[in-house]
Amino acid sequence: MDAQGKRVLLVEDDRFLRRVHEVGLRKHGFTVLTAVDGEDGLQVARAERPDLILLDMVMPKLQGFEVLRILKAEAATASIPVIVLSSLGSQGDMQAALDCGAASYLVKSNLGAQELVRKIQEALEAQPGSGAGAARP
Numbered sequence: 001m002d003a004q005g006k007r008v009l010l011v012e013d014d015r016f017l018r019r020v021h022e023v024g025l026r027k028h029g030f031t032v033l034t035a036v037d038g039e040d041g042l043q044v045a046r047a048e049r050p051d052l053i054l055l056d057m058v059m060p061k062l063q064g065f066e067v068l069r070i071l072k073a074e075a076a077t078a079s080i081p082v083i084v085l086s087s088l089g090s091q092g093d094m095q096a097a098l099d100c101g102a103a104s105y106l107v108k109s110n111l112g113a114q115e116l117v118r119k120i121q122e123a124l125e126a127q128p129g130s131g132a133g134a135a136r137p
Contacts, residue, residue, distance in 0.1 A: 008032050008033070008051065009034070009044055009050040009054070010022060010034050011035040011040070011054065011056055011067065012054070013060055014056075017108070018034055021054065024117075033048055038060075038061050038064065038066065038067040042067055042070060046074070051127075052120055055068060055082050055083070055085065055102075065097065068084070081103040082101065083102065084097045085106050085111070086105070086107060
């Protein structure tokens with residue numbers, strides 16, 4: 001899959017991790033939008049309608065689980081795939097995120113750059129209308 005033109009919203013409160021992921025994704029051809037907390041993430045998602053959202057779970061202002069529930073409940077953002085990036089690695093947290101509509105759940109401490117890009121590509125390819133020439137709503 002060609003990442004060119006695909007917009008990824010990275011919602012991450014840790015400045016260092018946000019920058020590392022932003023640089024890595026840009027190197028793979030993605031356009032990266034960023035948000036520093038849950039409230040900011042919702043605002044950017046609603047305004048920009050990215051192709052995919054990378055969402056941290058533990059953040060100030062609005063936790064990731066709540067952001068995920070809101071994104072999946074709103075018609076404008078419900079179809080955007082969300083990949084959870086979290087330091088929470090329990091099976092219960094993973095299942096809760098998947099039950100709320102996350103496309104995938106990745107534990108930060110186990111995550112390599114190539115795996116992240118692969119998961120993003122898989123989630124984008126699984127989207128209806130993701131083929132060549134698909135129109136943006």
